[in-house]
Each structure stands twice: as C-alpha cells, then as structure tokens.
Amino acid sequence: MLNQKFLLAAVLAACLLAPGMFAGTVTQTCTPSIATTQSIGYTLDCTISAFNTSLGTLTGVTLQLTGVGGDVIPTQYNASGTQVAFNNSLTTISMAYEELGSTTALVQVEQASSACGGEAQPGANNWCTPAYFSALSSAVMSDANLSYYETGSTVTLAGVGGAVNSSGSTLSSQIYFGGAGTIGGVLTVTYTYGSSSVPEPTTMALLGAGMIGLAAIVRKRRA
DSSP: OHHHHHHHHHHHHHHHHOGGGOEEEEEEEEOOSSOSSEESSEEEEEEEEOOOGGGOEEEEEEEEEEEEEEEEEEEEEEOSSSOEEEEEEEEEEEEEEEETTOOSOSEEEEEEOOOEEEEEOTTEEEEOOOEEEEEEOOOOEEOOOGGGGSSSSEEEEEEEEEEEEEEEEOSOTTEEEEEEEEEEEEEEEEEEEEOOOOOOHHHHHHHHHHHHHHHHHHHHHHO
8 A cells, every 4th residue: 555655656746846847937027217107198118038938938928017107187279369168178198018010009008087177278278187196007918929029138018108188079179189197107027938848867767657556556456
C-alpha cells in the first residue's frame, strides 16, 4: 500500500513540476510624464517593454486605465452680434489608448459634464462651471493582436485625450458648442503567457517510472 501511495505521489509531482504546464503574467504600468492631468486634446505615447518570448508563448494581452481624473467644461462661442440664450450644453471628455498607427481605441474612459444653460455674449466664448472627477477606471480590455507585443524590445501605445460636444440647443445658428478640460491616469498592460519549455529528462524519467508503476498496480489488482 505504501509503494502505491509513493508511485501516485511521484506521478502527481512529475505532472506539477513539468515546465510545460506553468503559466504566468507580466504586468507593466505607464503613467504619462506630465502632471496628474493634461489639457485636451492631446496625444501622448506610452512606451513599455515588449513581451519577452524567452518566457514562453504569449497567450493574452489586457489593458486597463485606472486613477483617471480631471475636469470637463462645456463651452459656447457666440458668433452673432447680439446676446444669445442657450440650454442643455454638455461635453464628454475622454482618454483612450490604441496601438501606435491605429485608430481603434483599445481601452477608454469617458466622463460627461452636467448640462448647463445661460446667456452667451456676442463675439465671445462662454464657459460653464467645470465638473471635476477623479479615481475613474475602465473595464479590463483585451487586445487580440498579440504579435504587436512580440516585435522588438519596446511597444508604443498612443494615448489620446479629447472633448466632444454631446448636445446643446439655441434658437440662433450663430452659437457653436464645444468643450475643454483636463484628464490623466495610469495605463496598466498585462501579458499572460504559457511556458513553452520542454520537460527536463529527470522529470520525464520520474513521470515515466510513475506511470509504469501505476500500470503494474492495475494489472496486479485485475489478476
């Protein structure tokens, strides 16, 4: 009975110790080399280390934005010569990252202002009260283009900040809605990989001996 337990333990140990069965992760963060927030719009690259293929086979890449904060300010420009009333003016500010040279956002955080209304003076910008935000996070997003992260020693992800007017209304066609603000945060990139190492000869020998022993036990019981 003791020998049977030993052989079973040997088989389990060999399986667990086989390098080909290991998996791991490598996590990198990138904080733009600016103040906590940056006036938008802007493009600011993050450069991180490419995946080290000597670790094994890259099986997944995820990205997440955390600690995002700043402010968002709806604006109105009155191009007419008279004072113009407006309402429901609001703006959405965003921070996103994409592969350098791409136009598809891989991960993004957005924050909308509250709607505001008032009077815009002729030939001037009108700024609504800033809406401040902090500690926002995105969902964890995947990038299926794994080969992008395996080429060269570094990888560049382009950070894009912008403000888009979401809505606004006025009786005059001479008022133009827009927005401004600041935004910043931390980008986290995680590589998931599986080991591509070949099991060492001693590990294979241990596994083989264990399997042979188990086969012998099974035959003995059947006899």
